[in-house]
Amino acid sequence: MQQAGLILANRAYLDHESPRWADSPSSAGNGGLLAAVRPVIAPWDGRSGTTWIGAGLGRFDREWTDDRGFELIETPRGPLRHRRLYFGSSTWHGHYAEVSNSFLWPLFHLVRHDLPARTGYYPVPSTPGGPDWRSFVAVNTAFAEAAAEEREAPWCWIHDYQLSLVPDLLRERGFAGRIGFFLHIPFPDIETARPYLEPAGWAAFRKVVEGMLGADLIGFQTAADVDRFHRAALEMCGAAPLDGAVLHHGRRVRTAAFPVGIDIEDVLDVARKAPVSPRVTAARAAGLPLVVGLERGDFTKGIPERLAALTRAFRRGARFAYLGIAAPTREGVRAYDALEAAVDLALTHARAAAASAGGTFSHVRANVGWEDVVALQRDADVVFTSSLSDGQNLVPLQAAIAQSLRPPESRAVILTGRDAGVASTFSRFGFDGLVAIDPLDEPAMAEAFCEALAGLPGRVSDRFIQDIRRRDAHAWATGFLAVLEGPC
The missing domain is CATH 3.40.50.2000 (Glycogen Phosphorylase B;)
Structure with a gap:
């Protein structure tokens, strides 16, 4: 060739x-x-x-x-x-x-x-x-x-x-x-x-x-x-x-x-050397599972829907530390104006629910370095993506490879929108750490998230990791x- x-x-x-x-x-x-x-x-x-x-x-x-x-x-x-x-x-x-x-x-x-x-x-x-x-x-x-x-x-x-x-x-x-x-x-x-x-x-x-x-x-x-x-x-x-x-x-x-x-070795090289984030250390010290949402701040990513599901989980009594990072994207494109208002409203509810439940909640709009992204993917207990629709969405794949450095019993559960390509490409791994959810069904998404906090229906497995390597x-x-x- x-x-x-x-x-x-x-x-x-x-x-x-x-x-x-x-x-x-x-x-x-x-x-x-x-x-x-x-x-x-x-x-x-x-x-x-x-x-x-x-x-x-x-x-x-x-x-x-x-x-x-x-x-x-x-x-x-x-x-x-x-x-x-x-x-x-x-x-x-x-x-x-x-x-x-x-x-x-x-x-x-x-x-x-x-x-x-x-x-x-x-x-x-x-x-x-x-x-x-x-x-x-x-x-x-x-x-x-x-x-x-x-x-x-x-x-x-x-x-x-x-x-x-x-x-x-x-x-x-x-x-x-x-x-x-x-x-x-x-x-x-x-x-x-x-x-x-x-x-x-x-x-x-x-x-x-x-x-x-x-x-x-x-x-x-x-x-x-x-x-x-x-x-x-x-x-x-x-x-x-x-x-x-x-x-x-x-x-x-x-x-x-x-x-x-994805480039497997690039993710592993970074995951092996990236230091633990202070946010991870704080969550561990508080005895709280760490949930991360790492996406571009795009209207296709289901960010308001994810925040609503987190709010519902907090109100059900779930205690966890959430860190959401939405990288700015396509600034100056007017189609994004309504998204910011929807996110701001959802953030207000989520912060109040987290305070009442005894959890912690942080959501920032910022560009974060690749090393920090991989470190959070590696150390999270739940990686929460919720695309309304997506070509593939490489975040779940990057997270699974970064998680491969952890013992199988302590790895994360990864949530992904059902209309992201990753959900169909890796549909066989619903019990191996990749759970497809419907971002437009808030109760079902909140239920799946609460199960993920408990490691259900299964954490990232070696079988899932090997298939990512093959592809x-x-x-x-x-x-x-x-x-x-x-x-x-």
């Missing part, structure tokens, strides 16, 4: 936030996409290797690149040939804030329920106006044109919904290599989404589906996502179903589920590329 291809992502491998003269090189983050793709980066030797194309969003990016946006970045796998594409602020705002994150992001997470109606804070997908849609097309076109210049590349792997038009645009430009597209988030149920797709929204969504259909291989997180995509492609674009594919304009487009995995990031990335490069 050749690994010397193209990787296209909305974001760069890293952002340069320091000038060259400062002698403080930027470091790559630990986002899910970066961690998952890193294992297939082939070192650049001057003629071949991986080329990563992403947007130039760092304050000092232009100081580090040539006039075409190219630079070499040192990575754990060797030099990476990297190209940054630069966009004006209004173009990027229309592409990213308006179309990608005010329209597509809330739309794509409508996999089962009408979440705007059910929650009161989940935003209605905002149909993009003409200028914003033109910005979305312009950014996708720029990525396609940059990739088309790499005429010798054997494949191009395009990542996620922000670049969903690129596969078809790249094919139109005569790219000779294989084109792969992977959707890291869920794909929506067309019937659930339909009320928000008339008429301009329907047209925009149809263009997104058509764009994805330009790929040779489209990867999804779950088999359910594949099925939902097939229904949309058939109804919206006239595609015909085939075994493991759809037929579109006489061309067979393969589709399959490739659940994303790690390397297996995911190499598996996708093997299918992409295999026989059509």
Whole structure:
């Protein structure tokens, strides 16, 4: 399998936030996409290797690149040939804030329920106006044109919904290599989404589906996502179903589920050396089990619902120490305004209930270092995630691997939303530490949480850990590329 291809992502491998003269090189983050793709980066030797194309969003990016946006970045796998594409602020705002994150992001997470109606804070997908849609097309076109210049590349792997038009645009430009597209988030149920797709929204969504259909291989997180995509492609674009594919304009487009995995050794390396948090020490001293909720502060994560379940548990007399961390995300995107109000109201009730029950409660909105995140995942007694819908959600997998350093009898129970990809990918492990819950059923979620405090129905097991190892990031990335490069 050749690994010397193209990787296209909305974001760069890293952002340069320091000038060259400062002698403080930027470091790559630990986002899910970066961690998952890193294992297939082939070192650049001057003629071949991986080329990563992403947007130039760092304050000092232009100081580090040539006039075409190219630079070499040192990575754990060797030099990476990297190209940054630069966009004006209004173009990027229309592409990213308006179309990608005010329209597509809330739309794509409508996999089962009408979440705007059910929650009161989940935003209605905002149909993009003409200028914003033109910005979305312009950014996708720029990525396609940059990739088309790499005429010798054997494949191009395009990542996620922000670049969903690129596969078809790249094919139109005569790219000779294989084109792969992977959707890291869920794909929506067309019937659930339909009320928000008339008429301009329907047209925009149809263009997104058509764009994805330009790929040779489209990867999804779950088999359910594949099925939902097939229904949309058939109804919206006239595609015909085939075994493991759809037929579109006489061309067979393969589709399959490739659940994303994590970088096992990265988590273990950090978990082995990370110090115990003072919050953990305080909880242990008070004789309280530690419950952690670590998520981005996103309206898809079910944070108000989780807080309501915790409040119910406290009111039932449960005593525990809770630490919630919601990392700020997509700041400046108006779709998030209602979430903050819902979280604030839920926090008021949770704090009062914790005080009455003799527990402790803390919830902060902050970016926390990777070492601190892994340490909390390792030392928690319950890891509480509650996504209303999610592509995969890597937090439960990271937590299970970090917990593997503890004796089996003292490991945590991990709760996850039933519409997160991790719940279906690892559905066999409901008695091995991964419990799927319905975030919209508050009494049932509170009941499952109280059982988890007692280690029920089972703590993280070696069997669960081994399956996570088998499905790690390397297996995911190499598996996708093997299918992409295999026989059509």
